[in-house]
Amino acid sequence: MLEHNSKKEIRHQKIRALLNERETVELADLHKILGCSNSTIRNDLRYLESMGYLIRTFGGAMKAASVSVTTRSGDYQEEKRLIADYAFTHFVKPDQTITIDSGSTCIELALKISESDIPLNVITTSFFATSLLVYKDNIELNLVGGKYDANTGSFFDENSIEIIKTMWSDIFFMGAKGVSPSVGYSISSATEASLKRTMRQCSNRTVALLDHTKIGTVAFKRVCGVEDVDTIITDYKADAAVVEKLREKGLKVILVSPNGESMGI
Numbered sequence: 001m002l003e004h005n006s007k008k009e010i011r012h013q014k015i016r017a018l019l020n021e022r023e024t025v026e027l028a029d030l031h032k033i034l035g036c037s038n039s040t041i042r043n044d045l046r047y048l049e050s051m052g053y054l055i056r057t058f059g060g061a062m063k064a065a066s067v068s069v070t071t072r073s074g075d076y077q078e079e080k081r082l083i084a085d086y087a088f089t090h091f092v093k094p095d096q097t098i099t100i101d102s103g104s105t106c107i108e109l110a111l112k113i114s115e116s117d118i119p120l121n122v123i124t125t126s127f128f129a130t131s132l133l134v135y136k137d138n139i140e141l142n143l144v145g146g147k148y149d150a151n152t153g154s155f156f157d158e159n160s161i162e163i164i165k166t167m168w169s170d171i172f173f174m175g176a177k178g179v180s181p182s183v184g185y186s187i188s189s190a191t192e193a194s195l196k197r198t199m200r201q202c203s204n205r206t207v208a209l210l211d212h213t214k215i216g217t218v219a220f221k222r223v224c225g226v227e228d229v230d231t232i233i234t235d236y237k238a239d240a241a242v243v244e245k246l247r248e249k250g251l252k253v254i255l256v257s258p259n260g261e262s263m264g265i
Contacts, residue, residue, distance in 0.1 A: 011044050019063040026060040050128035079211045079235035082256045084108035096170045097121040099199050100129050102154035103175025105209040125154040156195045164198045172203035178217025181245040184226050186219040193221040205230040212237035226251050
C-alpha cells in the first residue's frame with residue numbers, strides 16, 4: 001500500500017511540474033513520460049482536478065488556479081489518506097446510500113470510492129467529490145445544488161437544506177474545522193453549519209473524518225454536540241488527553257495507525 005501511494009504521489013508531482021512548465025499537457029505526452037496506462041493517467045488527472053490543480057481537457061489537461069480548499073488539502077495528506085482508507089474499508093458497504101461532506105479528508109474518501117467498483121448511492125455538496133464520481137457507472141450520484149463556495153469547494157445555500165430533507169442516507173461522512181469535548185463540532189460558515197446539521201438529521205449515523213489538527217479545536221459556528229455524532233475517525237497523532245475526554249462522553253474515537261489499523265476504540 002505504501003509503495004502504491006508513493007508511486008502515485010510521484011506521478012502527481014511530475015504532472016504538476018509539467019503543468020507549471022507548459023500550462024497544458026497532452027495525454028499522449030503523459031503516457032510517454034510516466035510510462036503507465038492511459039486509464040491510470042486519467043485517474044491521476046481526475047484526482048488532481050478534484051484537488052484544484054488542473055482542469056481536464058479533451059486529450060489532456062491545463063493548469064488551474066488554486067482555491068482555498070486545495071491549499072489546505074496538501075497539509076497532513078498522508079494522515080487524511082489513512083483516515084479515508086479506514087473509513088472506506090470498515091464503513092462503506094455495497095448498495096448503501098452515503099452522504100459525503102465537503103473538506104479535504106472527505107475528498108480522499110471520494111477518491112477511494114472512485115477507485116472501487118462498489119455500487120453506491122452518493123449524496124454530496126462537494127464539487128471535488130462530484131468530479132471524482134460523476135463518470136463512475138457504479139455510482140448513483142446526487143449533487144445538492146446551491147451557490148458555489150470556493151473556500152469549501154462546495155455548493156450550498158438556504159435552499160440546499162430543503163433538498164437534503166427529501167433524502168435519507170445510511171451514513172453521513174462529516175467534515176469539520178474542529179471538535180471539542182465542551183463545544184462539540186464547529187466550522188466557519190453559519191449557512192454550512194445548518195446544512196451539516198440537516199445532513200446529520202437525515203442519516204442513520206454520522207461518522208466524522210477529522211485529522212489530528214481538528215481534535216480539540218474550536219471554530220466560529222457550532223454544528224452539533226459531541227453526543228450527536230456516532231464515531232470519529234482520526235489519526236494516531238491526535239491529542240491523547242482530548243481523545244480520552246471525548247471517549248468519556250460516550251463517543252467512539254478510532255485512531256488510525258501509520259499501517260492503517262485501529263489503535264483502539
